[in-house]
Amino acid sequence: MLDRLGYVYYHLSNFNEAVRYFKLSLKNPMENPRRHIGILNSIGLSYRELVEPDSAKKYFKQSRHQAVVAKDTAWIGINSGDIGRQYLSEKSYGRAKPFMEEYYNCSLTVNNTELIVEALTGLADISLHTGKVDLALQQLQQAEDLLEEAFKSGDMPVQNYVRKQYLFNVFSKVWDARGNTERSLDYLKAANTIRDSIERRARLSKNTSILQMFEAQQTNNRLQLLREEKQAAEMMQKLYISLGVLLAIVIALLYSRQLRERKIQKQKEGLLQLEKEMAENELKSSREQLEEYVRNLRQKADLLEKTQSEMNLMRRQHEIPVENEQAVLQKLRFATILTEEDWTRFKILFEKVHAGFFTKLKTAYPEFTPAEIRLCSLLKLGFNSHEMAAMTGISSMSIKKNRQRLRKKINLSKEQKLEDLFLDF
Numbered sequence: 001m002l003d004r005l006g007y008v009y010y011h012l013s014n015f016n017e018a019v020r021y022f023k024l025s026l027k028n029p030m031e032n033p034r035r036h037i038g039i040l041n042s043i044g045l046s047y048r049e050l051v052e053p054d055s056a057k058k059y060f061k062q063s064r065h066q067a068v069v070a071k072d073t074a075w076i077g078i079n080s081g082d083i084g085r086q087y088l089s090e091k092s093y094g095r096a097k098p099f100m101e102e103y104y105n106c107s108l109t110v111n112n113t114e115l116i117v118e119a120l121t122g123l124a125d126i127s128l129h130t131g132k133v134d135l136a137l138q139q140l141q142q143a144e145d146l147l148e149e150a151f152k153s154g155d156m157p158v159q160n161y162v163r164k165q166y167l168f169n170v171f172s173k174v175w176d177a178r179g180n181t182e183r184s185l186d187y188l189k190a191a192n193t194i195r196d197s198i199e200r201r202a203r204l205s206k207n208t209s210i211l212q213m214f215e216a217q218q219t220n221n222r223l224q225l226l227r228e229e230k231q232a233a234e235m236m237q238k239l240y241i242s243l244g245v246l247l248a249i250v251i252a253l254l255y256s257r258q259l260r261e262r263k264i265q266k267q268k269e270g271l272l273q274l275e276k277e278m279a280e281n282e283l284k285s286s287r288e289q290l291e292e293y294v295r296n297l298r299q300k301a302d303l304l305e306k307t308q309s310e311m312n313l314m315r316r317q318h319e320i321p322v323e324n325e326q327a328v329l330q331k332l333r334f335a336t337i338l339t340e341e342d343w344t345r346f347k348i349l350f351e352k353v354h355a356g357f358f359t360k361l362k363t364a365y366p367e368f369t370p371a372e373i374r375l376c377s378l379l380k381l382g383f384n385s386h387e388m389a390a391m392t393g394i395s396s397m398s399i400k401k402n403r404q405r406l407r408k409k410i411n412l413s414k415e416q417k418l419e420d421l422f423l424d425f
Contacts, residue, residue, distance in 0.1 A: 002028070003039050015046040022046070033070040037063050041079060048086060057086055077106025077115060084122055093126045100126060113150040114160055117143045121167045128170065133177045140171050165194040286352035293349060294381055343374065350377055360425050367409060375402055380422045 006021035022043045030036045040063035047056035064079035084099035100122040107115035120143035127136035147164060168191035176184035351358060361368065361376055368376070371392075378388050385399040392399070403418055412418060 003035070003042075006039070006042060010042060010046060013049070015049045018046045019043055019050075033066065034072060034075065037066045037070065037072065037075045037079075040066060041075070041082065044079075044082060048082075048089075053086055053090060057083060060086065073106050074110045074112065074115070077103045077110070077119070080106065081115070081119060081122065088122060088125055091129070093129050096122070097126050113146050114157075114163065117147045117150075117160075117167065118163045120146075121163065121170055124174070125170050128174055128177060133174060136170070136174050137178070140167065140174060143167055144171075161194050161198050165191050165198065168194065283352065286349055289349050293346060294383075347377075350381075354380065354425075357425050361422075364425075365409065372402065372406060372409075375399075375406065376422055376425075379419050380425070382419070 002025035044059035067075035081103035087096035104119035124139035
């Protein structure tokens, strides 16, 4: 259908549109090789009319190649003739000759008089311009005889009038080259008459061609509309299916991801809650143990202090040997003094309850001795000097001196309490 529009535009002399539709038709598969060959040749003819010789020769050669592949002798000859005619229009007679000879030989093989006439006319044109005037005249007379013999009835197709006009034009040039001006003018007039007749026929046929073009265009439009509607429907169907599948995949992925995230979140929350509970339980247990530990230490210190007071009272009321009193007190002191093992256990419990205390203290006051660090931890827990003395195995006076040394190292003013300093540690 598209190539039909191309032929209509070609006959209406709208060669650009003809080329466009011919090329569009080539995009569709063609089962008939001759149709393909004919379209390529028509593109070449259209470019020849548009005076684009390179494009014309390109498509003539493509058409000839397809004809050779299809072993179509007639089309091989026609395309060779068109290539030859193109070279003739460029006055490249040497290049034109082998193509016109092939045109002539193929025309003889298929026994097509019209093609033989055109080939002989082209060969005569070459002979004339290569100085072989007699040979040219002989070739033209042979062509004229064949044309008259083939169409004695006068019922000649329009294309053959074109061939006859070309024949008479070359005749006119040959007779002019022979010096016979009268016969040259006769053939020139005859060629012009044929040209006028062809133009009249062309004008008359244009109306028919226009109607054909409109019909073909309408048919093509309907077909194109149907194709477009079908394609649009198929595309929409595919689009809906693709969107549906894509949407289902997205929903499934989102749902799966949401379930996975919920599961992970629950696991995290469970682990965090478990860790929190374990940490709270451990801290509670450590705090209880530390409180119990501190309570025991205080009880021992209180016992030591109470016993010492009672023994002082008994010494005043009754005579008690000093060595016996000292022995009893010494045993009590040993019971209250913290050993290295006690300090280690105390430090572990203390660090669990007051995490980072010793690290912060050491960072802030790197010059503190281990004994001073122990003193600071006891101050943190609120022990008084008597209790600390009992636990460390030194006198209350020594505790006071240690406290003073700490104040001096820290450079603490008299208004500030040493105990308050460790609240933030």
